[in-house]
Amino acid sequence: MSQTSRNNDNFFERVYQVTRLVPFGRVTTYGAIARYLGATRSARMVGWALNSSSSQEEWVPAHRVVNRKGLLTGKIHFPGSNTMQQLLKAEGIRVEDNAVVDFDMHFWDPNVELVKESKK
């Protein structure tokens, strides 16, 4: 098991789990997820994980994950040209020039929300 783990580590799965925990109408960042997983500086891996999210049987709201600036950097990886923006807009999130408007207000940090729930 320990040595058997190679590509399907819990890391990827955890990224999907956390991403699915993002409430409707909220967004999070790669860094927030990475930090929650204990890999603050491995935000890129979160991106790779989300890239493979399409391989997952269960749909992953990857459109709710943006970079720390609120830019839809991963938008180009979606099937459509503006699929990500459309999905966000459908959730009441306003997107302007590939950037989430009032990003700080819609920002959902697992390190805060999940930990808060746990501590509560």
Next chain:
DNA sequence: AGCGTGACTCCGA
């Protein structure tokens, strides 16, 4: 087998 790139972020100058 090695090098470069990437859905990022943080730190230092």
Next chain:
DNA sequence: GTCGGAGCCACGC
């Protein structure tokens, strides 16, 4: 306050 470099890990060529 702005700019540049380093870190992280996996994948593709």
